[in-house]
Amino acid sequence: MKWTRQDLKSYIQAKAYVDTVLVPLIPVSFEKMDEDMIAIAFQKEVLDIMVLELEKEFKGRILALPPYIYESIDQDEVRRLNRFTEKMDKLPFRHIFYISFDQGWKVKEKDLDGTLIWIPVAKDGDIHAKVTQNMVKDHIQQIRDLIKNYWNS
Amino acid sequence: MSEDKKKQVSRRQFLNYTLTGVGGFMAAGMLSPMLRFAIDPVLKAQGGGDFVAVVEVDKITTEPQRFDFTIEQVDAWYESEVTKSAWVFKQEDGSILALSPICTHLGCVVSWEGSENHPERFYCPCHDGLYYKDGVNVPNTPPTEPLHVYDYKIQDGMLYLGKAKPREEA
Ligand code: FES
Numbered sequence: 001m002k003w004t005r006q007d008l009k010s011y012i013q014a015k016a017y018v019d020t021v022l023v024p025l026i027p028v029s030f031e032k033m034d035e036d037m038i039a040i041a042f043q044k045e046v047l048d049i050m051v052l053e054l055e056k057e058f059k060g061r062i063l064a065l066p067p068y069i070y071e072s073i074d075q076d077e078v079r080r081l082n083r084f085t086e087k088m089d090k091l092p093f094r095h096i097f098y099i100s101f102d103q104g105w106k107v108k109e110k111d112l113d114g115t116l117i118w119i120p121v122a123k124d125g126d127i128h129a130k131v132t133q134n135m136v137k138d139h140i141q142q143i144r145d146l147i148k149n150y151w152n153s
Numbered sequence: 154m155s156e157d158k159k160k161q162v163s164r165r166q167f168l169n170y171t172l173t174g175v176g177g178f179m180a181a182g183m184l185s186p187m188l189r190f191a192i193d194p195v196l197k198a199q200g201g202g203d204f205v206a207v208v209e210v211d212k213i214t215t216e217p218q219r220f221d222f223t224i225e226q227v228d229a230w231y232e233s234e235v236t237k238s239a240w241v242f243k244q245e246d247g248s249i250l251a252l253s254p255i256c257t258h259l260g261c262v263v264s265w266e267g268s269e270n271h272p273e274r275f276y277c278p279c280h281d282g283l284y285y286k287d288g289v290n291v292p293n294t295p296p297t298e299p300l301h302v303y304d305y306k307i308q309d310g311m312l313y314l315g316k317a318k319p320r321e322e323a
Contacts, residue, residue: 017279
């Protein structure tokens with residue numbers, strides 16, 4: 001389910017069945033080199049598609065949140081994300097997944113309260129090109145299996 | 154005094170503009186269904202209804218296979234291409250059954266033999282929903298109705314799919 005009026009209505013009816021949240025972690029910063037800004041914008045586009053597809057596949061069990069925006073990853077940012085996660089944890093969701101292409105989170109993984117799904121997304125490409133599409137499909141397939149594994153464990 | 158008058162005029166002007174705006178909007182609203190009404194039959198005839206070519210009929214086996222296809226979807230804001238899927242197979246009497254993969258419980262995507270523990274069933278990974286091969290939900294699993302069935306037709310050896318509809322009660 002998505003963070004939309006219609007889907008949230010369904011969510012409220014079916015809370016007991018929706019035990020998983022998916023939080024896309026998206027960096028937004030102007031204090032970067034031009035190429036780096038372009039790269040994170042591209043990576044964000046790719047991540048959007050992945051989240052969309054995963055939500056479609058697991059509509060009845062996953063609530064996909066709007067992006068969680070941050071500027072840079074430091075201890076303060078880790079605390080902020082954990083505070084946000086804590087509130088969801090109380091709801092209760094059994095599985096809280098962050099999804100991100102940022103290595104910065106990978107490094108801090110052990111300090112995070114949710115489960116990080118880190119995907120090494122290419123820094124450049126054409127979202128409409130066949131190669132990119134195949135790469136994205138491949139990633140989606142793997143994340144799908146990963147999520148199912150978490151559910152079954 | 155004169156200040157006040159100015160204000161009033163401008164307020165009336167403002168109202169005027171707004172109303173014209175709304176009126177124009179309403180007129181457009183009235184026009185567009187009429188236009189659509191006029192254009193629609195032509196479009197339909199060209200596209201062969203809302204049916205989309207999906208797969209050659211001779212590729213369809215008695216084992217359900219998943220085929221993807223794209224349709225144009227128009228909502229209030231965007232026109233977009235949406236990928237749909239169907240589980241298609243030949244039934245015992247030779248007729249074709251094309252099932253929607255959307256679980257009737259809460260909308261996850263089901264797959265044929267998606268769980269090793271449940272051979273010969275459609276399986277929903279979200280809450281272990283099960284369906285028999287003909288799409289009917291297995292009692293005591295979360296889904297409460299059968300998988301929806303696509304309208305289909307065959308033309309020149311191609312399978313065309315239309316809309317997925319709830320199974321009619323037998
Ligand atoms: S969405 Fe398929 S069993 Fe719940």
